[in-house]
Amino acid sequence: MPLRRRELLLCTAAVPLTAHADPRRLRIPQVSAKAALTRSYAAVLLEQALAAAGMPVTLEPTAELIPQNRALQELGQRARLDVLWTMTSIEREQQALPVRVPIFKGLYGWRLLLALPEVAARMRGVRTLDELRTFSLVQGLEWPDTGILQGNGLNVVVSPGYEAMFRQLRLGRVDAFPRSVEEVWWELDRYGQGLAVVPDICLHYPAPVYYFVAPDEVELAAAIELGLRRLLSSGAFERLFAQHHAQDLARSRLGSRRIIRLHNPLLPPLTPLDKSELWYRP
Structure with a gap:
């Protein structure tokens, strides 16, 4: 408009x-x-x-x-x-x-990685985008995140089924499943039997x-x-945001993780990136 x-x-x-x-x-x-x-x-x-x-x-x-x-x-x-x-x-x-x-x-651009514990132990030492490219990441068939990860040269395995992605992880067919901090802890409790959140690192893109x-x-x-x-x-927006997300953010400890920054090639030009009050920062 x-x-x-x-x-x-x-x-x-x-x-x-x-x-x-x-x-x-x-x-x-x-x-x-x-x-x-x-x-x-x-x-x-x-x-x-x-x-x-x-x-x-x-x-x-x-x-x-x-x-x-x-x-x-x-x-x-x-x-x-x-x-x-x-x-x-x-x-x-x-x-x-x-x-x-x-x-x-x-928050959907702050991503933690679900993986088998032995894979998580290897991935926690990742420091660069090049190092991350040596691992395979599963994503949904029509998700924007799939194009974002691929646009950063990452090894993305595409799956048509949501719950199937957790099975692929447990079977060792993929290394990790990047999930937003708004999703990852609930999914770990519900679907993550035998899985872990990779310590020390997170991905970030707008x-x-x-x-x-x-x-x-x-x-x-x-x-x-x-x-x-x-x-x-x-201030009502911030209060509602904190009510629903403060616990997940505290558990995610984003401020103590190494941030691997990605660009978002799908981002529209009118995105209000200059309005700092609209964005979460750890």
Whole structure:
């Protein structure tokens, strides 16, 4: 959306949206098994942001998990979904309208490595990207992270199945599975029998997760953005973020790990990298 048009929409949205006196029903995808969707961080933040913008909503999740790329297609076709959240890319911002506030403050770009204990012992000494390239890393078939890792010359094994990736690790068919700090500890408890988090190192690349809406839903996008910015100004955003992520961040100890920095070749040019308040830093 042209910047001037977005500014005008935000000004318009600054007035309470009385047209939505009754809660607006928003269909959202169930994109993760980590938590019941209506209790998830992204869903709660969406509700709070739209309430702050004067647009009360009722969230209606899908009954089944929906892969990210399929969710984007259904959003664009207005078939089943009104809002979703996913990692951005140049291609995804061409398919749908992004609200460029990174709702996880970039946590999906802070990656720890799941591996068998004996592999983790070898990997903990990795210091450079070249050394990391000697190990194989498993990722999902249509995940943006797959292209990011490949774009950095890493040895990526692509898998079409989520739980299959954990089996591949246990069978020794791949060396490691990079997972965000927002995911890794829950996955270790649920799927990680016989696996460990590689000590001492982490990967990092810019990886914002945004809310996306259909390309013609400019009012909804403006309301979400306005609400998020009001939550940022009031401190409510940071409080909710800490409530949901402080424990995982403490357990991850990012400040004491060696950081192997990667570039993100899929990053759109309008990513707000210059807004330090929008990003987590250890």
